[in-house]
Amino acid sequence: MPLELPSFPPAQQPQIIRSHQRDFFQVSALREQADGVLRAWLGTRWLSRWDKEFELCTKLLYLGLTVGRATQTLGEEYTDIWIHPTHSGGVPAWRARAALVLLPTLPSYMLSRWGSHLPPTSKLTSLVRRLPALLEILSEVNLAVFYFRGTYYDLVKRMLGIRYISATPHDPNTRPPSYSLLGVLLVVRLIHRLVSFIRSSAKADAGGSVELKGKRPVDDHEEIYIDDRPVSIMIGRANSDETLQLTTEEDERTVLDFSQIPPVARGSRNCSLCLDERTATTSTECGHLFCWDCIVGWGREKAECPLCRQSLKLTSLLPIYNL
Known part of the structure; x- marks a missing residue:
């Protein structure tokens, strides 16, 4: 009699959900531990500057050592499940494994890192700015389908x-x-997001031809200006080498005469993120003061004030020239 190969049942929803939760916890723990080491070696400002690349490397390392090598992730091992191509069976080919490693990580990194460097009035910029929201909606639609049918928790796995x-x-x-x-x-x-989008579009069309007296008209990109400078460009320059090398005396966005400030008073001007004297002092909506580069780098990762945890919007940051 020919030997019958064992057949395995499809994984159940609780197993898949617990697997992804476990993987998320492991990646977060890996990043937190490596973050502490790099912060102690290279400083907070360096880590804030290269935070996107550090996050990308952490995810690539975890997925590359597991999915890339055709082995289980820690979450999959915890729930005893395996990835299985529906068309070919067996172990996924190296192209599929490479896609499983790169597609969940590289697109989001490229959009967040290079999207702010595009010209603010370009059509490509408008498209790039809408891509993260579009990807988020597609992920939510895929997740809703998973909750109903129990297959393809991840959008990339559904595509493959x-x-x-x-x-x-x-x-x-x-x-x-x-x-x-x-x-x-x-x-x-x-549905709520769709209704809100339709209402906001209708309001924008109704008020597009109306200009408020004494205020800059809002264009299709909803650009916000500070001292006639687009906020998108100011945020895009937050990681430049020239900005990081400026001292307080060379900072053009500070009008203080530091020769008249006693050393004790200057010691109270330290930024709580980089622990150095503030440059381009910036206030959050909750009133806390940071360096412009530090709070922008923080706000890209966490939409909350690092001191009081109040919600934080990069477009609501207020540069202060005399503090």
């Missing part, structure tokens, strides 16, 4: 046709939990 199989046999006497309610909530959220 890669599912999960389980090495644990299903218990026919146990009914798996249903996550349909989460799918319904996501659908409601998507």
Whole structure:
């Protein structure tokens, strides 16, 4: 008799969800530990400057050592599931594994790192700025479908046709939990976003030809200006070498006469992020003061004040020239 190869059942929703939660925890823990080492060696300002690249390298390292080598991630090992191509079967080909490593990491990095360097009035810039929101909506739609049908938790795996199989046999006497309610909530959220987008578009069209007296008209990109300088360009320059090398005396965005300030008073001007004397002092909506470069770098990663955790918007930062 010919030998029958063992068949494995498809992974259940709880296994897939716990696997992704575990992987997210492991990547966060790896980044936090490496962040502490690099912060101690190279300083907070250097880490803030290269934070995007550091995050990318952390994810590539974790996925490359697991998915790239055709082995389980720690989350998949924890729940005893394996990725399985629906078309070919067996181990995914190296092209599919490379896509599983690069597609979840590189596009978001490129959009966040290079999107602010494009000309603010270009059509390409408008498209690039809308891509993150579009990708987020597609991910939510995919997640809603997963909660209803139980397959393809990740958008990239749906594109590549890669599912999960389980090495644990299903218990026919146990009914798996249903996550349909989460799918319904996501659908409601998507409908709310669609209605909000339609309303905002209608208001923009109605008020597009109206110019407020004494104020700069808002264009299609909703550009915000500070002293006749676009905020998008100021944010794009936050990581430049010239800005990082400026001292307080050379800072053009500070009008203080430092020769008249006693050393004790200058010691109170330190930024709580880089621990150096502030350059281009900037205030958040909650009133805390930081260097412009430091708070912009922080705000790109966490939309909250590093001191009081109040919500933070980069377009709401206020440069202060006399503090």
